[in-house]
Amino acid sequence: MSIRIGIFGYGNLGRGVELAVRQNADMEVVAVFTRRDPSRLKTATNLPVYAADAVADFRDKIDVMILCGGSATDLPVQTPALAAMFNVVDSFDTHAKIPEHYDAVNAAAVEGKTTALISVGWDPGMFSLNRLYAASILPSGQDYTFWGKGVSQGHSDAIRRIDGVKNAKQYTIPVPAALEAVRRGETPALTTREKHTRECFVVAEEGADTARIEREIVTMPHYFADYDTTVHFIGEEEFLRDHSGIPHGGFVVRVGKTGLDEEHTHVIEYHLELDSNPEFTASVLVAYARAAARLASEGQYGCKTVFDVPPAYLSPLSGEELRRTFL
Amino acid sequence: MSIRIGIFGYGNLGRGVELAVRQNADMEVVAVFTRRDPSRLKTATNLPVYAADAVADFRDKIDVMILCGGSATDLPVQTPALAAMFNVVDSFDTHAKIPEHYDAVNAAAVEGKTTALISVGWDPGMFSLNRLYAASILPSGQDYTFWGKGVSQGHSDAIRRIDGVKNAKQYTIPVPAALEAVRRGETPALTTREKHTRECFVVAEEGADTARIEREIVTMPHYFADYDTTVHFIGEEEFLRDHSGIPHGGFVVRVGKTGLDEEHTHVIEYHLELDSNPEFTASVLVAYARAAARLASEGQYGCKTVFDVPPAYLSPLSGEELRRTFL
Numbered sequence: 245m246s247i248r249i250g251i252f253g254y255g256n257l258g259r260g261v262e263l264a265v266r267q268n269a270d271m272e273v274v275a276v277f278t279r280r281d282p283s284r285l286k287t288a289t290n291l292p293v294y295a296a297d298a299v300a301d302f303r304d305k306i307d308v309m310i311l312c313g314g315s316a317t318d319l320p321v322q323t324p325a326l327a328a329m330f331n332v333v334d335s336f337d338t339h340a341k342i343p344e345h346y347d348a349v350n351a352a353a354v355e356g357k358t359t360a361l362i363s364v365g366w367d368p369g370m371f372s373l374n375r376l377y378a379a380s381i382l383p384s385g386q387d388y389t390f391w392g393k394g395v396s397q398g399h400s401d402a403i404r405r406i407d408g409v410k411n412a413k414q415y416t417i418p419v420p421a422a423l424e425a426v427r428r429g430e431t432p433a434l435t436t437r438e439k440h441t442r443e444c445f446v447v448a449e450e451g452a453d454t455a456r457i458e459r460e461i462v463t464m465p466h467y468f469a470d471y472d473t474t475v476h477f478i479g480e481e482e483f484l485r486d487h488s489g490i491p492h493g494g495f496v497v498r499v500g501k502t503g504l505d506e507e508h509t510h511v512i513e514y515h516l517e518l519d520s521n522p523e524f525t526a527s528v529l530v531a532y533a534r535a536a537a538r539l540a541s542e543g544q545y546g547c548k549t550v551f552d553v554p555p556a557y558l559s560p561l562s563g564e565e566l567r568r569t570f571l
Numbered sequence: 572m573s574i575r576i577g578i579f580g581y582g583n584l585g586r587g588v589e590l591a592v593r594q595n596a597d598m599e600v601v602a603v604f605t606r607r608d609p610s611r612l613k614t615a616t617n618l619p620v621y622a623a624d625a626v627a628d629f630r631d632k633i634d635v636m637i638l639c640g641g642s643a644t645d646l647p648v649q650t651p652a653l654a655a656m657f658n659v660v661d662s663f664d665t666h667a668k669i670p671e672h673y674d675a676v677n678a679a680a681v682e683g684k685t686t687a688l689i690s691v692g693w694d695p696g697m698f699s700l701n702r703l704y705a706a707s708i709l710p711s712g713q714d715y716t717f718w719g720k721g722v723s724q725g726h727s728d729a730i731r732r733i734d735g736v737k738n739a740k741q742y743t744i745p746v747p748a749a750l751e752a753v754r755r756g757e758t759p760a761l762t763t764r765e766k767h768t769r770e771c772f773v774v775a776e777e778g779a780d781t782a783r784i785e786r787e788i789v790t791m792p793h794y795f796a797d798y799d800t801t802v803h804f805i806g807e808e809e810f811l812r813d814h815s816g817i818p819h820g821g822f823v824v825r826v827g828k829t830g831l832d833e834e835h836t837h838v839i840e841y842h843l844e845l846d847s848n849p850e851f852t853a854s855v856l857v858a859y860a861r862a863a864a865r866l867a868s869e870g871q872y873g874c875k876t877v878f879d880v881p882p883a884y885l886s887p888l889s890g891e892e893l894r895r896t897f898l
Contacts, residue, residue: 260829264829288831342898343894343895375897376897380885381885383594500854502853503590504590508850510844510845510846510847510854511843513841515839515841517756519836520835523829524837528708534707549893550882551881551882551894551897554881555700555703556879558703564670566703567673567878568669570703571666571669571877
């Protein structure tokens, strides 16, 4: 029997889930829910689309609901509401607010006897897992996370809000010297500026004052002021040709010591290089949807994270097959 | 209350466990067991040493026994025998025989109501975990494992058995071009020869025929014949100075595709660079000993592998602390 998946919200991430499920023979998407007019939404593979309001009618028709809304305003409301009715997986990524999100979702899932997996993706998600594994194995050590090269949606949006900007894309880039030092097993103390640079490609409106736009970007507090930022003004054609993708990735590195006098150094590195951030995130969500279905079938209800899920639960293979194939 | 650890077997790995436990405040080693004369074994930090035969007297004094013998002849006998009495962790690494080892250990652990974790370390172990995670997330893709640069004990031993060889060390080295191709997201079909080279440092006995030794090495079936092998004859002094360490490491890379027509490529890479293979392996064993104690306290008996253990169980931190710190 297939695991019946619902997709709640259809943007880049929802589309990614739609496509990822096709790569998993033990699953199918039975419904997409949208707050837009369902009759006007056509998905990449023509899935049935319903109004978000109708979701309660699907309680017996969906095994796991994958939430594909945003962390700022959608998920804090939607995940608890849907966890009351469905097993759910979300990609809530506001790190500082995870404890509060966890509590709200856990209360709903315990009450509803459902399994809810939150903050699934790559950061939080696979990067978090690698931080945990590495720190547990090498308790005496130092962690480093580098992001990029990749597109930061939030920073791109911040640039687009500047007067005179028609379009913009911002890439976060690890500083090569810092990354290489850590990979060599050094444990430098790195400031924000020493870890990442920011590169911006901006299409200005005709006649706009590009010097003023550049100044507003590089001095923007929180977003750019603490970084070395480069701004390139380019034409719309070049922008569409070279900057339409949503690549991302990064590095989680732990440098740890062992030995009688900590004389031995070990470097554990996890590195992602992703052509499509939303499609990869969706692929992680789908693997964890399989785990959510299994946890729920065992009566393991409540809110959980990637830390709580036995790795075997992500795979369609049996324990015996896994030991034979992957161990 | 501390987790009380026993160490069964005291070679490089046992010593590594002794040192790793010192880095974990919630654990202590209460006894080391040896088949040698216990009165003549002094451990790195002067732990109490007992005869292996006396181990049954420690049933109530040890929470988890970490087995530090070899996979060829020790563990197939010792792990089932000790799993009947203790929660155990071993590093059984004969990949082809894992299913049979699993069955033997599982029968003993189920009968003895103990928790047994087998094949813990980095390969099998952390590399296996990364193969499983990556394949579950990107089901359409290709896996690559590269080992090294590092010392292969088995290959070094094979050289030392050649007539006229006084000492030898063999390094396994990934072929840079192959590794780089995979990292770029290509999915080449690679032969054994295309993936790794072997480099040997040999101290010959005085007057030995080095041309004959070199020929015997590079043509040795299974060990060297399928590889491009380089042999260096060096003096004993240089050997002791430059080749006394036991470094190792390697790469697990998965190249996977997503999208409507699999138009997007993703590369997941896990990379270890280890100054001391036995000390790192020991550090993994110790983290999983913590998990074994917790699984046993929950009544989760029987044989398990890294695939079955929720990542959170490796850490001394609570779920709440983990979500706040690592997610």
